[in-house]
Amino acid sequence: xxxxxxxxxxxxxxxxxxxxxxxxxxxxxxxxxxxxxxxxxxxxxxxxxxxxxxxxxxxxxxxxxxxxxxxxxxxxxxxxxxxxxxxxxxxxxxxxxxxxxxxxxxxxxxxxxxxxxxxxxxxxxxxxxxxxxxxxxxxxxxxxxxxxxxxxxxxxxxxxxxxxxxxxxxxxxxxxxxxxxxxxxxxxxxxxxxxxxxxxxxxxxxxxxxxxxxxxxxxxxxxxxxxxxxxxxxxxxxxxxxxxxxxxxxxxxxxxxxxxxxxxxxxxxxxxxxxxxxxxxxxxxxxxxxxxxxxxxxxxxxxxxxxxxxxxxxxxxxxxxxxxxxxxxxxxxxxxxxxxxxxxxxxxxxxxxxxxxxxxxxxxxxxxxxxxxxxxxxxxxxxxxxxxxxxxxxxxxxxxxxxxxxxxxxxxxxxxxxxxxxxxxxxxxxxxxxxxxxxxxxxxxxxxxxxxxxxxxxxxxxxxxxx
Ligand SMILES: [Zn+2]
Numbered sequence: 001x002x003x004x005x006x007x008x009x010x011x012x013x014x015x016x017x018x019x020x021x022x023x024x025x026x027x028x029x030x031x032x033x034x035x036x037x038x039x040x041x042x043x044x045x046x047x048x049x050x051x052x053x054x055x056x057x058x059x060x061x062x063x064x065x066x067x068x069x070x071x072x073x074x075x076x077x078x079x080x081x082x083x084x085x086x087x088x089x090x091x092x093x094x095x096x097x098x099x100x101x102x103x104x105x106x107x108x109x110x111x112x113x114x115x116x117x118x119x120x121x122x123x124x125x126x127x128x129x130x131x132x133x134x135x136x137x138x139x140x141x142x143x144x145x146x147x148x149x150x151x152x153x154x155x156x157x158x159x160x161x162x163x164x165x166x167x168x169x170x171x172x173x174x175x176x177x178x179x180x181x182x183x184x185x186x187x188x189x190x191x192x193x194x195x196x197x198x199x200x201x202x203x204x205x206x207x208x209x210x211x212x213x214x215x216x217x218x219x220x221x222x223x224x225x226x227x228x229x230x231x232x233x234x235x236x237x238x239x240x241x242x243x244x245x246x247x248x249x250x251x252x253x254x255x256x257x258x259x260x261x262x263x264x265x266x267x268x269x270x271x272x273x274x275x276x277x278x279x280x281x282x283x284x285x286x287x288x289x290x291x292x293x294x295x296x297x298x299x300x301x302x303x304x305x306x307x308x309x310x311x312x313x314x315x316x317x318x319x320x321x322x323x324x325x326x327x328x329x330x331x332x333x334x335x336x337x338x339x340x341x342x343x344x345x346x347x348x349x350x351x352x353x354x355x356x357x358x359x360x361x362x363x364x365x366x367x368x369x370x371x372x373x374x375x376x377x378x379x380x381x382x383x384x385x386x387x388x389x390x391x392x393x394x395x396x397x398x399x400x401x402x403x404x405x406x407x408x409x410x411x412x413x414x415x416x417x418x419x420x421x422x423x424x425x426x427x428x429x430x431x432x433x434x435x436x437x438x439x440x441x442x443x444x445x446x447x448x449x450x451x452x453x454x455x456x457x458x459x460x461x462x463x464x465x466x467x
Pocket of ligand 1 (some may be wrong): 409
């Protein structure tokens with residue numbers, strides 16, 4: 001439909017992508033999964049994610065081939081005493097490069113020692129947990145370099161919390177299906193490639209953390225038994241799509257899929273009627289389904305750094321929406337009615353929003369297609385309840401379907417189908433909104449049926465010039 005639409009007349013913006021440094025800097029931090037907001041509100045990513053980032057930071061040494069060589073020699077033949085001697089020597093000579101290498105060496109030695117002891121510690125902890133048997137409620141084995149989930153989990157039927165984050169687990173063991181009392185499962189920062197089918201047996205599960213894996217798909221049936229799930233954290237994975245079955249997570253309140261590769265979300269996601277927060281930052285979303293209007297409980301919607309061009313009109317029906325963040329998209333206007341949202345916080349930096357800075361443009365002629373002319377005639381006859389046309393339309397479901405895509409002129413109230421004039425109305429944002437600094441006036445999209453109506457518009461309505 002957009003292909004046939006006509007954008008014309010006298011309003012243009014500079015179209016520049018005015019990124020506000022303050023806010024964007026905040027999002028760069030979030031890209032590393034290191035955000036205070038997530039931790040505060042949702043207990044999403046843990047502080048362990050921070051540690052992982054710190055270790056990555058230390059990797060600058062590896063980036064330098066000279067340092068790498070030096071580092072390799074040190075690991076092979078240096079005792080702690082020798083290392084200390086070199087350290088003193090290096091300090092007195094103010095050789096900062098050697099000091100840096102020694103600091104790096106010290107951390108390597110610590111990690112090596114940790115590696116040798118971690119296995120023994122893990123086993124000891126497991127034995128202790130197993131002694132508890134049915135009474136063991138919590139098992140935490142985070143950062144133990146585990147590659148396989150302990151199969152003895154089936155000896156702990158009363159387990160409520162299982163924390164296996166920061167390991168090297170690539171597969172969920174079948175024994176997990178016996179943990180029917182489990183309410184919290186943390187498998188964040190591992191090597192999983194899919195959300196396994198075994199999840200469906202965890203019927204008591206309330207919080208599922210799968211952030212920082214390599215998940216690219218949901219196994220079929222994975223969502224079937226998770227009727228009690230409240231929180232699902234899939235940040236920092238490789239998901240390119242979400243299955244329709246997501247709608248089976250009836251009690252889901254918090255869903256976070258930041259830093260994935262989603263190009264779209266299924267409309268079934270909008271049937272999660274208890275959803276409270278939806279985080280979809282840093283994906284490749286092009287649009288949001290109109291069905292978003294069904295998320296009646298939604299309070300927080302984060303869509304930062306996607307490729308969204310248009311927000312659906314349905315967003316205006318989210319009566320409980322309080323926080324909306326669409327920074328870093330390609331939005332130019334908002335759907336009409338947007339200004340009535342009861343937002344508390346609204347962020348829209350880094351979008352090429354239309355500004356109220358009119359330029360002069362030449363008015364073009366209206367040329368309607370035959371389809372447009374007949375469609376308008378039929379639609380307007382229908383709106384006047386012409387009995388002949390009303391009866392005829394019931395015999396032609398295809399025509400009825402085409403007519404359902406009609407739109408209404410904001411000036412005369414008549415219908416049109418594929419040709420319109422796109423205009424912008426500027427309204428001041430609500431005083432109750434906490435907003436981005438770049439937003440003085442909210443540009444609302446207004447559609448008009450013809451130049452005849454355009455010439456009767458009010459002073460605050462502007463056409464859009466074609467560049
Ligand atoms: Zn009109």
